[in-house]
Amino acid sequence: MSEESSGSKRKVEVCFSPALFPVYFQDKNCAVVVIDVFRATSAICSAIDNGVTGVIPVATIDEAYEYKEKGFLVGAERQAEVVEGFDFGNSPITFKSGKFSGQDIVLTTTNGTKAVELAKEASNVVIGSFANLDAVCKYLERLDKDVILFCAGWKDRFNLEDTLFAGAVVEKLAENLRFADLQDSAIASKDLYLKAKDDLFGFLSESSHRKRLSKLNLEEDILYCLKLNQSKNVPVLLNGKIVKG
Amino acid sequence: MSEESSGSKRKVEVCFSPALFPVYFQDKNCAVVVIDVFRATSAICSAIDNGVTGVIPVATIDEAYEYKEKGFLVGAERQAEVVEGFDFGNSPITFKSGKFSGQDIVLTTTNGTKAVELAKEASNVVIGSFANLDAVCKYLERLDKDVILFCAGWKDRFNLEDTLFAGAVVEKLAENLRFADLQDSAIASKDLYLKAKDDLFGFLSESSHRKRLSKLNLEEDILYCLKLNQSKNVPVLLNGKIVKG
Numbered sequence: 001m002s003e004e005s006s007g008s009k010r011k012v013e014v015c016f017s018p019a020l021f022p023v024y025f026q027d028k029n030c031a032v033v034v035i036d037v038f039r040a041t042s043a044i045c046s047a048i049d050n051g052v053t054g055v056i057p058v059a060t061i062d063e064a065y066e067y068k069e070k071g072f073l074v075g076a077e078r079q080a081e082v083v084e085g086f087d088f089g090n091s092p093i094t095f096k097s098g099k100f101s102g103q104d105i106v107l108t109t110t111n112g113t114k115a116v117e118l119a120k121e122a123s124n125v126v127i128g129s130f131a132n133l134d135a136v137c138k139y140l141e142r143l144d145k146d147v148i149l150f151c152a153g154w155k156d157r158f159n160l161e162d163t164l165f166a167g168a169v170v171e172k173l174a175e176n177l178r179f180a181d182l183q184d185s186a187i188a189s190k191d192l193y194l195k196a197k198d199d200l201f202g203f204l205s206e207s208s209h210r211k212r213l214s215k216l217n218l219e220e221d222i223l224y225c226l227k228l229n230q231s232k233n234v235p236v237l238l239n240g241k242i243v244k245g
Numbered sequence: 246m247s248e249e250s251s252g253s254k255r256k257v258e259v260c261f262s263p264a265l266f267p268v269y270f271q272d273k274n275c276a277v278v279v280i281d282v283f284r285a286t287s288a289i290c291s292a293i294d295n296g297v298t299g300v301i302p303v304a305t306i307d308e309a310y311e312y313k314e315k316g317f318l319v320g321a322e323r324q325a326e327v328v329e330g331f332d333f334g335n336s337p338i339t340f341k342s343g344k345f346s347g348q349d350i351v352l353t354t355t356n357g358t359k360a361v362e363l364a365k366e367a368s369n370v371v372i373g374s375f376a377n378l379d380a381v382c383k384y385l386e387r388l389d390k391d392v393i394l395f396c397a398g399w400k401d402r403f404n405l406e407d408t409l410f411a412g413a414v415v416e417k418l419a420e421n422l423r424f425a426d427l428q429d430s431a432i433a434s435k436d437l438y439l440k441a442k443d444d445l446f447g448f449l450s451e452s453s454h455r456k457r458l459s460k461l462n463l464e465e466d467i468l469y470c471l472k473l474n475q476s477k478n479v480p481v482l483l484n485g486k487i488v489k490g
Contacts (some may be wrong), residue, residue, distance in 0.1 A: 013402075014403075015405060016261060016263055017263055017268070019264060019268055020264055020265060020401065020402075023262070023264055023400075023401040023402060024402070066393055129438060155268075156265065156268040157258075157265075157268060157269070157428075157429070157430070158259075158261060158429055158430040158433070159429045160429040160432060160433060163433060173259070177341070182401075183402075183451050183453060184402070184403055184404045184453050184454075185402070186402040186403040187405060187451060187452070188405060188408060188433070188437055190402070191436075191437060191440055192433055192436060193438065195436055195440065206432060207429050207432070208429050209429075
């Protein structure tokens with residue numbers, strides 16, 4: 001196929017909010033990258049890196065309780081804090097001790113796990129974070145499908161950190177002529193990332209969620225979430241569970 | 246009031262899609278700037294500049310037909326073209342002859358007039374375009390309320406041109422310390438505008454809607470819509486009709 005044929009080019013779009021996902025999700029045969037940099041998708045990558053065999057994402061606290069009653073290890077975060085009565089929240093640091101290694105866990109978060117739930121009908125659902133940026137991009141190139149970069153946002157609002165990660169993926173994919181059909185949302189995200197990439201931490205200093213986390217003394221988490229390519233793993237959704245792809 | 250008190254600072258947010266408007270519109274006591282650069286809000290500014298006394302925005306073709314049967318001059322645009330049977334579309338050039346001067350007109354467009362309909366419950370609804378950028382900013386400063394910059398987008402998708410105008414407003418407002426509470430969406434829009442401002446036409450060359458209009462030989466319209474501060478008028482919504490503010 002010729003490069004000029006737009007039919008041979010893969011479309012790359014960024015969905016900035018769960019409330020917009022139905023607008024962008026018009027064809028199930030696509031790759032959806034779920035992005036919740038602070039902190040759900042960074043935490044899921046860390047869990048898989050540290051030996052967790054599977055992460056079962058659930059949307060509500062009620063579902064999370066049901067799993068807890070069945071004996072699962074369950075994480076629950078709302079408003080950036082661990083929900084009382086659960087084993088952990090969405091800090092990626094949690095998994096570094098390796099104490100969850102070899103086990104399945106359950107997780108519910110304010111934004112990220114809801115986005116996974118919305119995306120589950122797509123043929124491929126991938127978990128993206130700065131920790132596995134290059135690995136995700138290589139995976140998307142191998143899949144060779146249209147891509148929706150799905151920012152979990154904050155309570156359906158646009159946020160900067162998820163958009164920057166989306167832009168980082170667009171920048172990498174756009175080097176490959178197969179992914180030349182960049183929609184407006186992809187162009188905007190890439191330009192923002194190019195502006196911010198040399199100092200992500202500084203660029204995000206005015207962002208609403210970094211301020212929210214800083215108030216909770218989560219600077220260590222923030223630094224972890226903004227460190228590129230710590231992992232070669234690509235967590236993917238398979239039969240309702242996130243596993244190593 | 247002290248500058249440090251966040252209560253004294255006006256919040257500035259950008260809503261990137263009509264589908265997100267309910268998320269951002271939490272308090273009716275705010276100023277909503279409806280933005281559809283290509284071309285509804287540019288056309289409405291041009292109409293008011295050229296003597297049109299009022300623009301009645303309607304969301305559907307059916308409503309537009311009802312007004313036509315009552316004898317009104319009615320414009321209707323869908324997919325960037327004039328709908329058959331109507332008097333005009335959403336080209337801002339239409340009004341330059343002055344032939345609509347002294348009259349009320351009716352208008353329905355793919356995105357812009359729907360956004361006006363969604364925003365109508367706000368205490369202040371303002372029509373923004375590059376043509377009246379400075380006038381809109383001064384008006385918002387006088388109002389001294391929280392601001393939602395409401396991008397009409399394209400069929401509920403994010404678009405670049407509306408975001409750039411939103412960013413231009415944010416840049417101006419942010420010079421005033423009263424408007425210091427910039428949300429993530431406002432920061433992103435401002436940064437995109439700063440990147441694009443020296444060559445809006447060039448920056449938008451890859452945007453989906455500029456391509457759509459170029460195919461229809463609407464380059465003259467595009468240039469008009471990207472020319473700053475041609476007008477000192479601020480069209481506002483008053484009792485269902487857009488009039489000079």
